[in-house]
Amino acid sequence: MKEYDIVVAGGGPAGLAAALAAKKAGIESILILERDKELGGILNQCIHNGFGLHTFQEELTGPEYAGRYIDLVKEQGIAYLLDTMVMEISPQKVVTAMNRTDGVMQIQAKAVILAMGCRERSRGALNIPGYRPAGIFSAGTAQRLVNMEGYLPGREVVILGSGDIGLIMARRMTLEGAKVKVVAELMPYSGGLKRNIVQCLDDYGIPLKLSHTVVDIRGKERLEGVTLAQVDTQGKPIPGTEEDYACDTLLLSVGLIPENELSKGMGVEMDPVTAGPVVDESLETNIPGVFACGNVLHVHDLVDYVSEEAGRAGVNAARFVSGETTGSGSQITLSAEDGVRYTVPRRIDLSKMEDTLTVRFRVGAVYQNAFISVYLDGERIMHRKKQVMAPGEMEQVVLQKQKLAAYPNLKQITVKIEKE
Numbered sequence: 001m002k003e004y005d006i007v008v009a010g011g012g013p014a015g016l017a018a019a020l021a022a023k024k025a026g027i028e029s030i031l032i033l034e035r036d037k038e039l040g041g042i043l044n045q046c047i048h049n050g051f052g053l054h055t056f057q058e059e060l061t062g063p064e065y066a067g068r069y070i071d072l073v074k075e076q077g078i079a080y081l082l083d084t085m086v087m088e089i090s091p092q093k094v095v096t097a098m099n100r101t102d103g104v105m106q107i108q109a110k111a112v113i114l115a116m117g118c119r120e121r122s123r124g125a126l127n128i129p130g131y132r133p134a135g136i137f138s139a140g141t142a143q144r145l146v147n148m149e150g151y152l153p154g155r156e157v158v159i160l161g162s163g164d165i166g167l168i169m170a171r172r173m174t175l176e177g178a179k180v181k182v183v184a185e186l187m188p189y190s191g192g193l194k195r196n197i198v199q200c201l202d203d204y205g206i207p208l209k210l211s212h213t214v215v216d217i218r219g220k221e222r223l224e225g226v227t228l229a230q231v232d233t234q235g236k237p238i239p240g241t242e243e244d245y246a247c248d249t250l251l252l253s254v255g256l257i258p259e260n261e262l263s264k265g266m267g268v269e270m271d272p273v274t275a276g277p278v279v280d281e282s283l284e285t286n287i288p289g290v291f292a293c294g295n296v297l298h299v300h301d302l303v304d305y306v307s308e309e310a311g312r313a314g315v316n317a318a319r320f321v322s323g324e325t326t327g328s329g330s331q332i333t334l335s336a337e338d339g340v341r342y343t344v345p346r347r348i349d350l351s352k353m354e355d356t357l358t359v360r361f362r363v364g365a366v367y368q369n370a371f372i373s374v375y376l377d378g379e380r381i382m383h384r385k386k387q388v389m390a391p392g393e394m395e396q397v398v399l400q401k402q403k404l405a406a407y408p409n410l411k412q413i414t415v416k417i418e419k420e
Contacts, residue, residue, distance in 0.1 A: 005029040005321045007095050007109035009086045009262060012041020014294025015115035016069040017307040021314030023076050027321055031107065032080035033097050039073065039080060040066030041117055043303065045144045048168055054304035065303060089266045091287055111289040111317040114277065115310060116259040118295040130217025139165040139253035143172065152176055154249025158226050159183045160214050162190040164301070166253025171200035181245050184212040184228050186235060189366045191255070191392045193301055214250070215242065223248055256299045263292065273342040274298040281348045281357050282316035283309065291317050298344050301394050305360070332410050339363050339417030348413070350404055357399045359415065363389045367417055372397060375414040376407050389417070
């Protein structure tokens with residue numbers, strides 16, 4: 001059995017950044033396992049710009065952003081295997097993987113970094129009535145077909161869901177000569193970044209219909225059209241509001257789910273809200289030496305935040321391997337209330353915490369002129385006003401170790417949204 005200090009599952013932006021940070025922290029024996037035929041993950045099909053503003057202070061495309069990390073990984077001599085599927089990881093950190101060259105192999109790791117990314121929610125989860133004709137794609141599949149394979153999925157397009165990939169594909173399909181008739185969104189607000197709504201829909205005159213969904217699909221062999229209807233506050237279609245759209249393509253952009261079959265299989269504690277692992281301040285799961293970062297942990301809006309978070313996971317994995325991290329064992333719980341859907345991390349060991357800790361979260365609705373508040377065991381220590389908060393954009397608060405240490409018996413930190 002081969003042995004490595006750190007095995008990274010996934011060679012996308014999170015896996016690459018984590019491996020580089022671990023190498024910089026002094027670990028030589030690192031292996032990245034990637035199931036695709038090249039490193040870079042989902043970034044390879046994201047040919048639009050807007051990446052790297054925080055990390056490199058310049059605007060890059062997805063492949064350019066990935067390319068910078070891939071070059072660094074090669075420069076540093078970090079080992080990686082492509083076309084390699086991780087089948088299972090045991091609680092003892094034995095990684096079972098397979099590829100065409102080596103067959104099935106087992107690797108013993110001292111620490112494992114989970115960086116498998118996320119997948120798209122499928123149409124099956126939506127229960128749309130109708131036949132199953134050709135012409136229905138997830139937005140990410142359409143993105144890969146157009147940007148990497150050179151195929152145009154269709155000419156007349158309706159998009160269901162206003163997540164970032166759906167918005168970006170509305171623009172992409174338009175630029176390729178297709179007619180995007182409408183983007184429909186079940187919720188009363190868009191799930192994407194504000195800048196994507198402006199740059200991908202408004203700039204091209206593509207209508208966005210909020211509180212609308214697809215209630216019927218027409219066509220047997222190939223999609224011929226869809227029916228949209230307005231929905232009430234319960235998400236139920238309102239009779240009499242139906243509108244028909246002739247189209248040959250329906251793109252689904254209805255959310256992303258962290259890719260956590262491996263995590264569940266090894267017994268990692270999962271968060272029901274994020275569908276990702278529950279982690280502490282070091283991004284360590286309930287299994288010692290197993291760390292999670294990037295979209296496998298919770299779905300991010302910017303790849304720069306993925307890289308930053310993965311860097312922390314890499315450094316902490318390196319410390320674990322070096323035997324530097326022995327915490328006090330006393331945990332402070334982070335609680336999300338009143339409009340905050342979840343927090344990452346979910347618990348803190350103060351003795352292992354850096355001087356500052358960034359806590360990331362998403363809100364459950366659109367808030368205007370509301371406050372982000374932080375409470376330590378019921379005492380408010382932060383009350384910051386924000387003009388607009390929306391579920392499509394991640395929020396964050398920075399906790400200071402010095403402040404937390406002033407509360408010696410601290411048991412709970414609460415993050416909530418308050419109106420005043």
